[in-house]
């Protein structure tokens with residue numbers, strides 16, 4: 001489903017700020033894989049997701065989504081394959097528009113919006129049903145402005161919008177990091193439900209090792225722009241935080257530094 005072949009990316013090459021962010025990333029995701037991505041600060045996690053999304057051209061390597069080589073495709077064109085949710089609940093939705101208008105925008109992504117300016121009764125019913133599944137009561141607030149929603153409600157709505165058209169690949173960049181633990185758990189529960197229901201191939205960055213262990217069928221750990229661990233199946237199910245720390249030290253040759261975020 002997704003193939004990253006020997007991806008390299010250096011920011012500000014040849015300057016004092018030169019930074020090798022991806023240093024030969026190889027990854028092959030099977031259809032329906034739900035991969036959690038962990039690693040210390042600056043390990044290259046977001047850069048890997050941005051490379052897939054086409055935020056900028058990679059220096060070398062190939063990116064293949066569902067058999068199509070997208071390495072040279074613009075971010076705009078690649079968006080057709082992707083759903084994305086970011087850390088900040090303020091991104092991903094339009095605050096001054098209603099819930100149903102936001103959903104309608106997501107539904108019409110890639111189509112001319114001028115063709116169908118209004119929201120039909122049928123669509124409203126569809127949105128009502130979709131929102132009901134979230135269990136947040138949003139189905140009764142279809143016309144409420146999104147700016148009035150809590151961070152968690154907004155992230156749940158963003159998730160719904162990002163997956164409305166069943167993307168080939170769902171990219172979650174610490175999408176629960178800005179939420180309180182209870183709300184984060186609820187949004188993760190909704191994430192699991194949607195990913196499983198729609199059989200979505202998913203990459204989720206998290207700083208929380210426990211979440212990385214609990215969610216998904218596969219876990220990768222990054223370090224200095226490389227994937228240093230790739231654990232799946234039964235091995236992943238049995239993982240503990242201590243195992244991960246040990247494996248980090250084994251693979252990186254470094255003692256695990258006091259990265260409180262990663263250990264939280």
Ligand SMILES: Nc1ncnc2c1ncn2[C@@H]1O[C@H](COP(=O)(O)OP(=O)(O)OP(=O)(O)O)[C@@H](O)[C@H]1O
Pocket residue numbers: 011012019020021039040041042043044045046047048
């Ligand atoms: N647009 C950019 N311009 C310059 N340097 C960048 C850019 N994006 C990322 N970097 C650098 O590349 C390295 C990898 O960053 P990245 O954001 O991918 O790390 P990360 O693993 O997501 O870390 P964190 O957990 O702190 O978000 C870092 O040193 C970062 O400063």
